Amino acid sequence: MKRVSQWIRPLSLSLMLGGVLTATAAQAGEVEVLHWWTSGGEAKAVASLKATLEKKGDTWKDFAVAGGGGDSAMTVLKSRVLSGNAPAAAQIKGPSIQEWAQEGVLADITPVATAEKWDSVLPKVVADVMKYKGKYVAAPVNVHRVNWLWMSTDAMKKAGVTKAPTTWDEFFATAEKFKKAGIIPLAHGGQDWQDFTTFEDVLLGVGGPDFYKKTMVKPEAASLNSPTMIKVLETYRKIKPYTDKNAPGRDWNLATQMVIKGEAGMQFMGDWAKGEFLAANKAPGKDFLCAPAPGTTKDFTFNVDSFAFFKLKDAAKIKAQNDLAQAIMAPEFQETFNLLKGSIPVRLNMDLSKFDSCAKDSSRDFVATSKTGTLLPSVAHGMALSSAAAGAVKDVVSQYWNNDSLSAADAAKRIATAAMTQ
Structure with missing residues (x-):
């Protein structure tokens, strides 16, 4: 497994010390936060966290790195850590939290978690991701449902589409109606994580939750090389003609x-997309529809955003860091942030009366799937597989999406090899 150690440990001690000595002193009570939330709905959500922290008397130093679904931000973060000048907190999630913690660079915020009783208000599956060797090193901000299909009601009316598709056959029939109406059937961004978001929707919708687990959570060679994987890939390839030429x-x-x-009829994307609709003053059920991706009505692929905390030496900065951790999990912030972000609160005891129908549906399904075993971590969004394996699988899926000469059989073999990467 390619861990953080592979780019930290070769570093010389002199470089690490040099970075510490040359780092500029921060203002008292300042907390520097690295994140990649820069779009409309996301930016408003971040502003709410900043306001919450400043009410505590601390100073927020924004360290935003746009693009790449967080890939660009992680590149910058690695550089900062290498120079011995890590921010107080950084947006990190899933197995990557454990990889950073193994390097000894994350701070123990268990005292804050204990005081705030996080263990009693977080689902265990989420709390465990935030811990390393039983100690909290990160704080969860929200829960996103990834397997959403978004639809424009204006485009639906023009194309004569009356409901969201619940099967893949229905999806392609719906796409044809949009196409005949002169509407782009599917809005898509040709980036590897977006390609894979769509792919895992297809994989879950065609193969089901058990197949998903055996290929994307705890990979098994037999499932990865099965006829079901071929069917998944063939279905996935049929989607691309319904995107536009400017998607890459x-x-x-x-x-x-x-x-x-209304330029496009549909989009596969997690519920952070809803934040964009809300920022544009669009209402669910009226201006847009949210529905589980075809074949995944009773399933839930999740992405939990979180902030990991890095070791600091300055007492004032440590206090500000602890204030940030407390603020993230506070009920008031959980409500405000998630109303803006399009996600749902990660706390179990939250009142959802102010949330819209999409969020209420998401919360209901989150609780239900956690009991049925169909609450599944999203590989596309860093919640499953090692970083090396996830990156390798993403590469193969994007190659298959962009290269019609690559057969489904060959792609399946490559995915199998990639998923078993350690």
Whole structure:
């Protein structure tokens, strides 16, 4: 498994010390936060966290790195850690939290978690991701449902579409109606994580939750090389002709804008997309529909955003860091942030009366699937597989999406090899 150690440990001690000595002194009570929330709905959500922290008398130093679904931010973070000048907190999630913790660079925020009783208000599956060797090193912000299909009601009316598709056959029939109406059927951004978001929707919808687990959570060679995987890949390839020629390289929020404007009929994207609809003053059920991706009605692929905390030496900065951890899990912030972000609170005891129908549906399904075993971590969004394996699988899926000469059988073999990467 390619861990953080592979780029930290070769570093010389002199470089690490040099970074510490040259780092500029921060203001008392300042907390520097690295994140990649820069689009409309996301930016408003971050502003709410900043306001919450400043009420505590601390100073927020924004360290935003846009693009790449967080890939660009992680590149910058690695550079900062290598120079011995890590921020107080960084947006990190899933297995990557454990990889950073193994390097000894994360701070123990268990005293805050204990005082705030996090163990009693977090689902165990979420709390465990935030811990390393039983100690909290990160704080969860929200829960996103990834397997959503978003639809424009204006485009639906023009195309004569009356409901969201619940099967893949229905999806392709719906796409044909949009196409005949002169509407782009599917808004898509040709970036590897977006390609894979769609792919895992297809994989879950075609193969089911057990197949998903055996290929994307605890990979098994037999499932990865099965006829079911071939069917998944063949279904996935049929989607691309319903995207437009300008899709390559497009950011996800620009694809969402296509649906908001009615230029495209549908988009596969997590519920952070809803934040864009809300920021554009669009209402669920009226201006847009949210529905589980075809074949996944009783399933839930999740992405939990979180902030990991790095070791600091300055007492004032440590206090500000602890204030940030407390603020993230506070009920008031959980409500405000998630109303803006499009996600749902990670706390179990939250009042959802202010949330819209999409969020209430998401919360209901989150609780239900946690009991049935169909609450599944999203590989596309860093919640499953090692970083090396996830990256390798993403590469193969994007190659298959962009290369019609690559057969489904060959792609399946490559995915199998990639998923078993350690």
